[in-house]
Amino acid sequence: MNSLASDQVMTKNDKTVLGFWIYLMTDVILFATLFATYAVLRNNTFGGPSGKDLFNMPFVLTETLILLTSSFVCGLSVLAARRGSKNQAQMWLSLTFLLGMVFILMEISEFHRLIVDGNSWQRSGFLSAFFTLVGTHGAHITVGLIWLVVLRWQMFTKGFTDSTLRRLTLFSLFWHFLDVVWIFIFSIVYLMGVA
Amino acid sequence: MFGRLDLSAFQHNIITLGGIATMGIAVVGIIASLTYFKRWKWLWEEWLTSLDPKKIGVMYLIVAAVMLLRGGGDALLIRMQQVLSVGDSKGLLSTDQFQQIFSAHGTIMIFFVAMGAIFALMNLLVPLMIGSRDVAFPFLNATSFWLFATGAVLVNLSLAVGEFGAAGWLSYPPLSELTYSPGVGIDYWIWTLQIAGVGSLLSGINFLTTILTMRAPGMTLMRMPLFIWSVLGSLALIIFAFPILTATLALLSLDRLLGMHIFTSEMGGNPMMYVNLIWAWGHPEVYILILPAFGVFSEVVATFSQKRLFGYTSMVWAIWAIVLLSFLVWLHHFFTMGAGGDVNAFFGIMTMIIAVPTGVKVFNWLFTMYRGRVHFTTPMMWFLGFVMTFTVGGMAGVLMSVPAVDFQIHNSLFLVAHFHTMIVGGVLFGAFAGFSYWFPRFTGFRLNETLGKFAFWCWQIGFLLAFGPLYILGMMGATRRLDHYDPSMGWRWLFVVAGSGVLVIGAGVGFQILQIVVSVWQRQPSWQKVDRLLRISKIKKALGLSVTENQKVEPASDPWNGRTLEWSISYPLPVYNFAVIPKVEGRDPFWVAKQTKVQPAKPAYEDIELPKNTPIGLFIAGGAFLFGFGLIWHIWWLATVGLIGVIALITIRMSDDNTDYIITAAEVENLEAQRRRSA
Numbered sequence: 093m094n095s096l097a098s099d100q101v102m103t104k105n106d107k108t109v110l111g112f113w114i115y116l117m118t119d120v121i122l123f124a125t126l127f128a129t130y131a132v133l134r135n136n137t138f139g140g141p142s143g144k145d146l147f148n149m150p151f152v153l154t155e156t157l158i159l160l161t162s163s164f165v166c167g168l169s170v171l172a173a174r175r176g177s178k179n180q181a182q183m184w185l186s187l188t189f190l191l192g193m194v195f196i197l198m199e200i201s202e203f204h205r206l207i208v209d210g211n212s213w214q215r216s217g218f219l220s221a222f223f224t225l226v227g228t229h230g231a232h233i234t235v236g237l238i239w240l241v242v243l244r245w246q247m248f249t250k251g252f253t254d255s256t257l258r259r260l261t262l263f264s265l266f267w268h269f270l271d272v273v274w275i276f277i278f279s280i281v282y283l284m285g286v287a
Numbered sequence: 288m289f290g291r292l293d294l295s296a297f298q299h300n301i302i303t304l305g306g307i308a309t310m311g312i313a314v315v316g317i318i319a320s321l322t323y324f325k326r327w328k329w330l331w332e333e334w335l336t337s338l339d340p341k342k343i344g345v346m347y348l349i350v351a352a353v354m355l356l357r358g359g360g361d362a363l364l365i366r367m368q369q370v371l372s373v374g375d376s377k378g379l380l381s382t383d384q385f386q387q388i389f390s391a392h393g394t395i396m397i398f399f400v401a402m403g404a405i406f407a408l409m410n411l412l413v414p415l416m417i418g419s420r421d422v423a424f425p426f427l428n429a430t431s432f433w434l435f436a437t438g439a440v441l442v443n444l445s446l447a448v449g450e451f452g453a454a455g456w457l458s459y460p461p462l463s464e465l466t467y468s469p470g471v472g473i474d475y476w477i478w479t480l481q482i483a484g485v486g487s488l489l490s491g492i493n494f495l496t497t498i499l500t501m502r503a504p505g506m507t508l509m510r511m512p513l514f515i516w517s518v519l520g521s522l523a524l525i526i527f528a529f530p531i532l533t534a535t536l537a538l539l540s541l542d543r544l545l546g547m548h549i550f551t552s553e554m555g556g557n558p559m560m561y562v563n564l565i566w567a568w569g570h571p572e573v574y575i576l577i578l579p580a581f582g583v584f585s586e587v588v589a590t591f592s593q594k595r596l597f598g599y600t601s602m603v604w605a606i607w608a609i610v611l612l613s614f615l616v617w618l619h620h621f622f623t624m625g626a627g628g629d630v631n632a633f634f635g636i637m638t639m640i641i642a643v644p645t646g647v648k649v650f651n652w653l654f655t656m657y658r659g660r661v662h663f664t665t666p667m668m669w670f671l672g673f674v675m676t677f678t679v680g681g682m683a684g685v686l687m688s689v690p691a692v693d694f695q696i697h698n699s700l701f702l703v704a705h706f707h708t709m710i711v712g713g714v715l716f717g718a719f720a721g722f723s724y725w726f727p728r729f730t731g732f733r734l735n736e737t738l739g740k741f742a743f744w745c746w747q748i749g750f751l752l753a754f755g756p757l758y759i760l761g762m763m764g765a766t767r768r769l770d771h772y773d774p775s776m777g778w779r780w781l782f783v784v785a786g787s788g789v790l791v792i793g794a795g796v797g798f799q800i801l802q803i804v805v806s807v808w809q810r811q812p813s814w815q816k817v818d819r820l821l822r823i824s825k826i827k828k829a830l831g832l833s834v835t836e837n838q839k840v841e842p843a844s845d846p847w848n849g850r851t852l853e854w855s856i857s858y859p860l861p862v863y864n865f866a867v868i869p870k871v872e873g874r875d876p877f878w879v880a881k882q883t884k885v886q887p888a889k890p891a892y893e894d895i896e897l898p899k900n901t902p903i904g905l906f907i908a909g910g911a912f913l914f915g916f917g918l919i920w921h922i923w924w925l926a927t928v929g930l931i932g933v934i935a936l937i938t939i940r941m942s943d944d945n946t947d948y949i950i951t952a953a954e955v956e957n958l959e960a961q962r963r964r965s966a
């Protein structure tokens with residue numbers, strides 16, 4: 093391969109990363125729509141419980157810290173991969189997955205408790221908007237976890253190639269993005285909900 | 288096992304059966320002729336699995352054309368009902384059927400005809416005009432197309448299996464909620480748009496990346512053809528607007544599938560939230576459609592006036608002013624909601640302001656013609672028709688932007704006349720202009736001009752007949768979606784005129800089909816032959832012999848004396864578009880090159896990397912189809928199979944690193960030499 097060809101590989105990387113950033117921006121709009129809907133419906137409790145009655149703040153704070161740590165660890169994995177130390181990268185990535193998994197299980201248990209107590213999404217407009225917004229974030233996390241499994245498997249079978257490294261970069265962008273969205277959910281839904 | 292799907296889904300009345308029979312005959316006819324001519328392999332290898340944007344563009348065009356016929360048939364039924372159903376007569380259609388038909392008409396015309404035409408133009412032209420060999424993500428591009436086609440299949444399937452939505456093309460809740468629309472119609476509507484909409488969103492990401500990263504060296508932003516600028520504006524709108532549609536449809540779907548109360552009228556839901564959200568997408572959507580049409584006209588006017596476009600910079604700024612303002616006007620679709628005087632005044636004023644950049648564009652086109660050498664070809668006729676029609680429609684729009692006036696004519700036929708003036712006179716005329724302008728670029732011959740002009744006049748006159756009366760009817764108080772009225776209203780003769788207009792437009796469509804058939808039949812000597820003739824006549828002239836009339840020929844690959852890069856390649860277009868990526872030194876690069884007549888240096892060929900064909904995009908769309916169909920009919924296992932299929936297919940594709948092939952420099956040199964020899 094001559095130097096021109098490697099230039100093209102670089103461009104391909106740049107294109108993919110730019111395209112992925114644009115995708116993330118569309119996801120920002122998607123979440124913005126859900127946030128707006130939540131903001132409109134948050135007081136429409138229709139005689140049912142409000143956020144103040146439902147949210148267990150220590151639990152949510154734990155969830156938050158776990159997700160933030162997961163994001164941090166994901167960053168460590170990318171740094172390790174850039175240095176070329178495969179074992180560390182793999183290890184940090186496994187930890188990312190584990191923490192993400194704990195987060196999603198905690199969210200499911202929170203949802204489960206609400207439903208069992210008779211406060212499902214069918215109870216009121218507020219709860220519908222709450223489940224949709226938080227659940228959409230959870231669905232994104234789930235997609236991220238599936239992606240992570242595939243990525244780990246690809247790294248395991250192919251090692252660190254251009255394409256696996258590119259996908260690791262994209263994944264970390266995705267994961268940090270979900271982190272940012274969660275911070276907004278934590279602030280707007282939970283903190284403002286109990287205020 | 289089959290959810291809500293049982294035999295009653297297949298019971299239809301005579302008119303629906305007629306529609307189903309027509310579609311059935313068409314499908315059987317296509318399958319039979321493919322089998323008879325042994326074309327299945329060709330179809331699969333050359334088209335269905337292709338990642339070449341030129342071919343994907345053609346496929347978009349075919350879907351859009353078929354859907355235009357379907358949507359036009361709906362339009363004919365709507366007008367027929369309004370002519371017949373007066374007083375004691377109830378017409379041919381039941382009320383429910385009429386509602387399904389106007390809902391399907393709007394949905395089909397916007398999502399599958401207008402969007403299809405726009406994406407066809409983007410696929411065919413964006414890489415060629417920016418001097419690129421491909422789009423940024425070819426596989427994603429094919430997937431987008433197949434998702435779009437899946438939406439088109441679903442909307443037509445609803446005719447045969449079940450029913451379509453009957454709550455208008457935007458399905459406002461609470462009417463579209465489970466309480467009032469318990470059937471599958473709204474679900475068909477949701478999943479048709481959701482699947483096609485995700486395709487559009489992915490296309491938006493793809494083409495935005497393409498334009499930003501893959502322009503030929505030297506093509507700075509301010510050197511891009513205006514068509515590319517207008518597409519860029521349209522893409523920016525897609526990026527910002529389509530996620531809102533995705534979210535809104537998902538929310539409505541959650542209400543219907545899980546019993547949520549987001550847009551319901553009880554339990555704390557808020558139907559007006561839906562109306563806000565859908566128009567926060569819907570208003571930008573109309574600019575998504577019209578901006579590329581503006582771009583087409585900018586190219587057409589400059590080419591056929593043989594002049595550089597007047598006011599390039601102001602055209603660019605006008606596009607971006609429209610992009611920005613189009614997000615600040617959505618509330619004018621529901622001034623009657625009662626948001627209060629201040630809010631209505633703000634949105635009214637914003638709506639009036641958006642007429643300013645649009646006016647700038649109209650004047651720039653007219654100034655381009657001024658003192659130009661104007662050639663009255665078919666594309667130019669479409670342009671002139673557009674200027675007249677669009678200006679009238681625009682003024683009607685400014686009229687309606689006054690909230691006090693809007694309270695009178697809200698949801699009347701005046702509104703219907705207004706937006707048809709914009710979308711038929713703007714988007715559709717633009718698509719037709721683009722079609723006849725760029726047709727020879729991809730086929731090697733021009734469309735028949737005489738029949739093209741017949742088609743244009745039928746469309747133009749038919750349009751005025753069909754929609755002129757609606758302005759008057761709207762003023763007289765006729766509401767949209769009206770399937771019955773009393774003769775004492777005195778509306779009938781106007782509806783008869785409007786109905787006859789639809790027939791004249793139908794004749795226009797007939798001429799367009801005839802135009803294509805005749806042009807293919809009598810196509811001029813292909814460009815290779817033309818080139819040979821040109822050489823012969825040169826030799827004859829040099830020898831002092833007379834040149835006969837039929838040897839009077841046009842420049843080979845450049846029939847209109849074009850200005851932009853897509854005309855710089857000789858026919859037929861090679862799969863890699865450009866053997867050597869051109870270097871751009873200014874606007875209208877091909878025009879400049881022709882004026883300066885620089886002898887091209889010996890080209891330095893390089894290895895070209897192109898994507899291999901793959902059917903996975905098609906399969907992903909198949910998974911999306913199963914997913915959508917399963918959710919529509921509550922066949923949960925089918926939806927699960929579809930979803931898992933999609934995830935598995937994406938994983939398979941992402942695990943494949945061997946997706947490209949290389950055409951080596953030597954092979955390119957060979958191919959180019961062959962192309963020159965055959966020319």
